[in-house]
Amino acid sequence: NAGVTQTPKFQVLKTGQSMTLQCAQDMNHEYMSWYRQDPGMGLRLIHYSVGAGITDQGEVPNGYNVSRSTTEDFPLRLLSAAPSQTSVYFCASSYSPGVGAYEQYFGPGTRLTVT
Amino acid sequence: GEDVEQSLFLSVREGDSSVINCTYTDSSSTYLYWYKQEPGAGLQLLTYIFSNMDMKQDQRLTVLLNKKDKHLSLRIADTQTGDSAIYFCAESIGSSNTGKLIFGQGTTLQVKP
Numbered sequence: 001n002a003g004v005t006q007t008p009k010f011q012v013l014k015t016g017q018s019m020t021l022q023c024a025q026d027m028n029h030e031y032m033s034w035y036r037q038d039p040g041m042g043l044r045l046i047h048y049s050v051g052a053g054i055t056d057q058g059e060v061p062n063g064y065n066v067s068r069s070t071t072e073d074f075p076l077r078l079l080s081a082a083p084s085q086t087s088v089y090f091c092a093s094s095y096s097p098g099v100g101a102y103e104q105y106f107g108p109g110t111r112l113t114v115t
Numbered sequence: 116g117e118d119v120e121q122s123l124f125l126s127v128r129e130g131d132s133s134v135i136n137c138t139y140t141d142s143s144s145t146y147l148y149w150y151k152q153e154p155g156a157g158l159q160l161l162t163y164i165f166s167n168m169d170m171k172q173d174q175r176l177t178v179l180l181n182k183k184d185k186h187l188s189l190r191i192a193d194t195q196t197g198d199s200a201i202y203f204c205a206e207s208i209g210s211s212n213t214g215k216l217i218f219g220q221g222t223t224l225q226v227k228p
Binding site: 033040048096105107109 | 119123146148155156157158159160163165203205207213214215216217218219220221
């Protein structure tokens with residue numbers, strides 16, 4: 001299994017440009033999520049999905065869109081990049097345990113710089 | 116809103132025990148988690164504890180939960196240089212057990228040989 005993969009690893013955008021960060025998992029996990037990591041702030045949840053066709057907002061959703069057309073893929077779209085979106089972005093996936101713990105597997109991250 | 120706080124830095128000598136502390140605010144959290152992040156990598160789940168437990172032991176790791184004080188700790192016995200990393204605690208949001216987590220800022224553990 002490749003686990004959770006993210007592309008690209010690094011990206012530089014100009015203010016106002018749009019782009020899509022890709023995330024894929026091959027573990028047949030229902031639950032997928034996107035976080036951003038900023039220095040001194042831990043990780044903050046952007047959007048999440050409990051299954052194909054179902055997405056919802058996390059703590060910091062503004063400026064980002066997601067869709068989940070397949071179980072495997074969960075892309076994150078930046079509609080009009082802003083310097084405040086400079087961050088490291090992590091995708092994670094987990095099976096949905098019902099009453100158990102969510103054992104989330106994280107991808108290696110995408111480092112995004114917006115100038 | 117919900118918040119998770121951790122001290123930012125801990126330095127120990129190889130072979131000593133490390134204790135990383137965390138406080139949280141959501142008393143209805145069902146699970147609390149500890150993650151490890153090595154430089155340039157994503158987060159790796161270390162362990163978790165159900166909210167009605169006081170303690171969980173997993174090899175060199177011991178998690179203690181004081182639900183009254185909303186205090187969580189992670190003890191690493193016989194700390195090795197390979198344990199140097201950033202450690203995050205996280206609480207699940209609300210009582211309905213979703214995968215939505217609130218993370219602390221992370222504690223950087225430095226292990227000196």
